[in-house]
Amino acid sequence: xxxxxxxxxxxxxxxxxxxxxxxxxxxxxxxxxxxxxxxxxxxxxxxxxxxxxxxxxxxxxxxxxxxxxxxxxxxxxxxxxxxxxxxxxxxxxxxxxxxxxxxxxxxxxxxxxxxxxxxxxxxxxxxxxxxxxxxxxxxxxxxxxxxxxxxxxxxxxxxxxxxxxxxxxxxxxxxxxxxxxxxxxxxxxxxxxxxxxxxxxxxxxxxxxxxxxxxxxxxxxxxxxxxxxxxxxxxxxxxxxxxxxxxxxxxxxxxxxxxxxxxxxxxxxxxxxxxxxxxxxxxxxxxxxxxxxxxxxxxxxxxxxxxxxxxxxxxxxxxxxxxxxxxxxxxxxxxxxxxxxxxxxxxxxxxxxxxxxxxxxxxxxxxxxxxxxxxxxxxxxxxxxxxxxxxxxxxxxxxxxxxxxxxxxxxxxxxxxxxxxxxxxxxxxxxxxxxxxxxxxxxxxxxxxxxxxxxxxxxxxxxxxxxxxxxxxxxxxxxxxxxxxxxxxxxxxxxxxxxxxxxxxxxxxxxxxxxxxxxxxxxxxxxxxxxxxxxxxxxxxxxxxxxxxxxxxxxxxxxxxxxxxxxxxxxxxxxxxxxxxxxxxxxxxxxxxxxxxxxxxxxxxxxxxxxxxxxxxxxxxxxx
Amino acid sequence: xxxxxxxxxxxxxxxxxxxxxxxxxxxxxxxxxxxxxxxxxxxxxxxxxxxxxxxxxxxxxxxxxxxxxxxxxxxxxxxxxxxxxxxxxxxxxxxxxxxxxxxxxxxxxxxxxxxxxxxxxxxxxxxxxxxxxxxxxxxxxxxxxxxxxxxxxxxxxxxxxxxxxxxxxxxxxxxxxxxxxxxxxxxxxxxxxxxxxxxxxxxxxxxxxxxxxxxxxxxxxxxxxxxxxxxxxxxxxxxxxxxxxxxxxxxxxxxxxxxxxxxxxxxxxxxxxxxxxxxxxxxxxxxxxxxxxxxxxxxxxxxxxxxxxxxxxxxxxxxxxxxxxxxxxxxxxxxxxxx
Numbered sequence: 001x002x003x004x005x006x007x008x009x010x011x012x013x014x015x016x017x018x019x020x021x022x023x024x025x026x027x028x029x030x031x032x033x034x035x036x037x038x039x040x041x042x043x044x045x046x047x048x049x050x051x052x053x054x055x056x057x058x059x060x061x062x063x064x065x066x067x068x069x070x071x072x073x074x075x076x077x078x079x080x081x082x083x084x085x086x087x088x089x090x091x092x093x094x095x096x097x098x099x100x101x102x103x104x105x106x107x108x109x110x111x112x113x114x115x116x117x118x119x120x121x122x123x124x125x126x127x128x129x130x131x132x133x134x135x136x137x138x139x140x141x142x143x144x145x146x147x148x149x150x151x152x153x154x155x156x157x158x159x160x161x162x163x164x165x166x167x168x169x170x171x172x173x174x175x176x177x178x179x180x181x182x183x184x185x186x187x188x189x190x191x192x193x194x195x196x197x198x199x200x201x202x203x204x205x206x207x208x209x210x211x212x213x214x215x216x217x218x219x220x221x222x223x224x225x226x227x228x229x230x231x232x233x234x235x236x237x238x239x240x241x242x243x244x245x246x247x248x249x250x251x252x253x254x255x256x257x258x259x260x261x262x263x264x265x266x267x268x269x270x271x272x273x274x275x276x277x278x279x280x281x282x283x284x285x286x287x288x289x290x291x292x293x294x295x296x297x298x299x300x301x302x303x304x305x306x307x308x309x310x311x312x313x314x315x316x317x318x319x320x321x322x323x324x325x326x327x328x329x330x331x332x333x334x335x336x337x338x339x340x341x342x343x344x345x346x347x348x349x350x351x352x353x354x355x356x357x358x359x360x361x362x363x364x365x366x367x368x369x370x371x372x373x374x375x376x377x378x379x380x381x382x383x384x385x386x387x388x389x390x391x392x393x394x395x396x397x398x399x400x401x402x403x404x405x406x407x408x409x410x411x412x413x414x415x416x417x418x419x420x421x422x423x424x425x426x427x428x429x430x431x432x433x434x435x436x437x438x439x440x441x442x443x444x445x446x447x448x449x450x451x452x453x454x455x456x457x458x459x460x461x462x463x464x465x466x467x468x469x470x471x472x473x474x475x476x477x478x479x480x481x482x483x484x485x486x487x488x489x490x491x492x493x494x495x496x497x498x499x500x501x502x503x504x505x506x507x508x509x510x511x512x513x514x515x516x517x518x519x520x521x522x523x524x525x526x527x528x529x530x531x532x533x534x535x536x537x538x539x540x541x542x543x544x545x546x547x548x549x550x551x552x553x554x555x556x557x558x559x560x561x562x563x564x565x566x567x568x569x570x571x572x573x574x575x576x577x578x579x580x581x582x583x584x585x586x587x588x589x590x591x592x593x594x595x596x597x598x599x600x601x602x603x604x605x606x607x608x609x610x611x612x613x614x615x616x617x618x619x620x621x622x623x624x
Numbered sequence: 625x626x627x628x629x630x631x632x633x634x635x636x637x638x639x640x641x642x643x644x645x646x647x648x649x650x651x652x653x654x655x656x657x658x659x660x661x662x663x664x665x666x667x668x669x670x671x672x673x674x675x676x677x678x679x680x681x682x683x684x685x686x687x688x689x690x691x692x693x694x695x696x697x698x699x700x701x702x703x704x705x706x707x708x709x710x711x712x713x714x715x716x717x718x719x720x721x722x723x724x725x726x727x728x729x730x731x732x733x734x735x736x737x738x739x740x741x742x743x744x745x746x747x748x749x750x751x752x753x754x755x756x757x758x759x760x761x762x763x764x765x766x767x768x769x770x771x772x773x774x775x776x777x778x779x780x781x782x783x784x785x786x787x788x789x790x791x792x793x794x795x796x797x798x799x800x801x802x803x804x805x806x807x808x809x810x811x812x813x814x815x816x817x818x819x820x821x822x823x824x825x826x827x828x829x830x831x832x833x834x835x836x837x838x839x840x841x842x843x844x845x846x847x848x849x850x851x852x853x854x855x856x857x858x859x860x861x862x863x864x865x866x867x868x869x870x871x872x873x874x875x876x877x878x879x880x881x882x883x884x885x886x887x888x889x890x891x892x893x894x895x896x897x898x899x900x901x902x903x904x905x906x907x908x909x910x911x912x913x914x915x916x917x918x919x920x921x922x923x924x925x926x927x928x929x930x931x932x933x934x935x936x937x938x939x940x941x942x943x944x945x946x947x948x949x950x951x952x953x954x955x956x957x958x959x960x961x962x963x
Contacts, residue, residue: 036958039958039960040958040960042960042962185958229962232962233962234962234963235961235962236955236959236960236961236962237959237960237961237962238954238955238957238958238959239957239958240957248950248953248954251948251950251953252950255950260710262706262709262710264702264705264706281948281953282937282938282940282941282942283938283941283942283944283945283946283947283948284947284948284950284953285938285942285947285948286938287709287710287934287938289705289706289709289934291702291705291735292702292731292732292735293731295699295702295732296699296702296705296731296732296735299695299699299702299703299705299706299732300702300703300705300706300709301706302703302706303675303702303703303704303705303706303707303708303710304706304707304709304710305706306693306703306706306707307706307707307710307711307714308710308711309706309710309711311706325696326696326699328696329695329696333693419954419955419959420954422950422951463711464670464671464672464673464691464711464714465670465671465711465713465714466670467668467669467670468670469670470669470670470689470690470691471691471692472639472641472674472685472686472688472691472692472693472694473692473693473694474685474686474692474693474694474695475694475695475696476694484641484686485641485686
């Protein structure tokens with residue numbers, strides 16, 4: 001080992017690193033590996049993969065830039081960080097499209113090899129920003145990542161063009177040194193992923209080591225940094241993304257219910273990873289069906305539910321539009337069905353890879369007729385696990401379709417997750433009908449499919465196969481109890497009210513809304529879904545500035561917890577931040593006549609903690 | 625433990641619901657044919673499911689004393705796919721019409737056929753929209769004058785048999801509502817097929833399209849206008865079997881007088897050809913139900929059934945990896961312990 005400068009290792013409480021490069025540069029993989037090493041080191045963390053819809057936009061262009069932001073810390077954090085402390089830019093386009101995010105004084109590590117005339121022109125730079133003083137406010141490290149990678153690979157007989165593809169591992173190695181990450185997990189992972197031998201594993205290994213050694217030996221960096229483990233509750237932890245957690249939650253729920261899982265789905269960003277994850281878990285008995293379209297996805301799931309399986313469909317906004325009619329049928333049939341909507345920017349094709357929360361009103365009202373169903377929203381990547389199980393519990397117990405709302409940010413974002421104690425989880429009881437529930441006037445027993453449980457108002461779930469329980473159901477209005485077709489007006493109203501009362505009655509079994517904060521707080525911040533992290537951090541900052549601010553987060557959007565009205569009226573002011581134009585705020589204003597203020601963002605990226613903080617401060621001090 | 629299948633009669637398969645099709649509708653005879661066939665199929669009521677979409681035909685499940693679902697327009701094959709693949713113990717029937725199956729549900733139909741999911745699909749073709757009171761359908765002839773086409777339709781119709789063969793269906797047949805014995809034999813064959821079986825049933829809508837098939841199914845013309853397809857037999861028809869089908873040297877099929885060409889020149893029907901080409905040519909023999917029209921089984925081939933293949937993958941995964949363990953699943957990535 002060459003003797004380099006003796007470096008000082010400085011302690012940091014937290015750091016936000018953003019890796020940015022071309023779509024083909026492997027930035028998601030780089031960020032993901034850095035995240036894993038940090039998780040294994042015991043940091044708390046939150047990630048934000050931010051990539052374009054195009055698989056490979058023209059190389060070197062702004063449209064093709066893919067980024068991955070990770071926030072690591074020695075204390076609990078809930079967001080991927082408002083602004084990066086370090087930006088790793090693999091080319092001029094990556095620099096140009098991310099530099100605005102970087103606060104003055106931050107660190108910039110650039111792959112100087114890519115800053116040639118051609119790439120500068122593609123990124124729209126007239127002058128080289130590395131030489132024109134425009135980056136004077138930053139600490140800039142110019143590192144020849146491509147050429148060193150090619151150099152170290154040449155010794156192993158790997159051609160420069162092939163070696164070039166490993167430059168992201170050089171970047172990973174360099175940043176791993178800069179933040180004192182262990183190198184063994186990554187070296188082991190390279191071997192597992194790319195095979196023990198062969199040029200790819202060799203090139204990646206060499207590039208990774210070269211990056212690490214470069215940090216150590218090049219007299220460029222005066223110090224490196226350490227972010228110590230965060231104080232986690234004792235237990236076993238895994239790193240999990242939202243989509244993974246939904247898939248695992250569904251498998252767990254199926255086990256808790258003793259049902260076989262059937263997923264009918266059509267590929268759609270950003271939900272497809274749930275289909276992928278379940279498709280590779282066939283040993284759990286899960287049947288995954290890639291349908292011909294979104295309608296067949298939900299239709300097959302409903303058919304499976306009719307047969308007594310746990311029927312699930314996964315989708316995003318455009319798919320939810322298409323599934324609406326089938327969801328209405330499921331409401332009429334009163335069969336359990338799970339619809340997972342991983343929201344993205346809309347309307348229409350919108351922003352396939354960018355996050356938004358604008359499907360709430362669609363989930364709530366997007367069907368013809370009076371067609372209520374329960375809605376559950378996940379708030380963090382790991383909470384997707386619990387939320388999926390809860391969705392199944394409600395669907396099975398109340399014989400109803402349930403919409404589970406996730407979003408692009410939760411789907412791809414990762415966080416450490418303390419593994420749950422499975423043995424403590426309550427079973428889910430399908431309670432299949434097993435015998436006739438009615439006796440005709442002449443004494444013959446019969447089965448009436450729409451006789452309701454007095455407690456839940458749910459009808460019996462009677463899959464085919466049981467003699468004496470043969471029955472017909474359908475989308476035409478049914479006579480109360482017998483389920484025969486009925487066009488009679490008063491019966492229709494009875495059925496409309498039964499269906500409404502059944503869903504409204506779920507409020508009796510869901511937990512009361514918990515409030516974090518004092519009763520005499522000046523302001524309540526009410527959120528739902530993935531804004532949880534940013535709201536949490538924003539509220540903490542406002543409290544640090546001496547304000548009494550309360551925070552509550554809704555996991556159940558329909559029905560609302562029974563105490564929501566009381567909670568809302570407890571505080572003089574209510575702020576509802578949402579990644580839409582005010583959908584939850586519209587719902588609570590309509591339901592509870594409270595003057596909730598809406599804070600909106602529809603830029604395809606999550607709120608920053610600072611934006612929440614500013615809105616709180618404005619509401620508290622703006623009028624003063 | 626299996627118990628003997630109880631002996632049943634038509635009455636056991638008939639629900640208590642009043643049948644509400646128009647008097648004289650062809651659907652009545654199809655319903656009767658199915659209800660009377662069921663006791664002979666060796667199946668149980670509780671293991672039988674009739675599924676449908678929307679349309680006159682789609683009311684069918686309400687009249688069968690089995691499990692049933694009247695779903696939404698065109699989607700029954702998709703719903704049936706979920707049911708049939710998760711419940712291989714069930715007999716799944718899909719009752720559909722020309723609008724339901726070929727217009728709004730066309731996509732589901734072709735995909736269920738190509739996948740070969742085990743279900744029996746009976747498509748009642750009356751070449752009209754009946755339930756919405758008389759608009760032209762995807763099987764209506766060109767220039768059809770209806771409420772929605774007062775100047776005549778300009779769409780070219782689908783030939784349902786050609787479409788099913790084009791989707792590589794493994795079982796494709798045609799029958800008609802005037803011949804109970806032929807319906808029952810065709811339905812029985814379709815039911816016994818291991819895969820997706822598609823049966824087109826010529827069905828008279830006496831209110832909105834009366835007599836659409838009279839040129840070929842009328843009692844007096846039937847023998848000269850319907851060409852029965854019998855596996856392994858030369859294709860011939862007419863009261864005395866005086867006409868037949870030959871394949872010309874250019875590959876095209878042609879109807880000839882048997883006396884002119886000799887019996888040995890007739891095309892022998894083979895429903896199990898791997899290549900659906902000849903079956904397709906037979907489906908094109910008549911351009912509409914006004915010319916001699918083949919009925920019977922066009923194609924019946926064996927191909928792996930979709931649900932069985934799906935189950936096989938599960939069994940294989942469980943053999944190789946053991947039955948899935950949730951605890952292990954949650955630890956399948958990197959994990960670490962905090963003390």
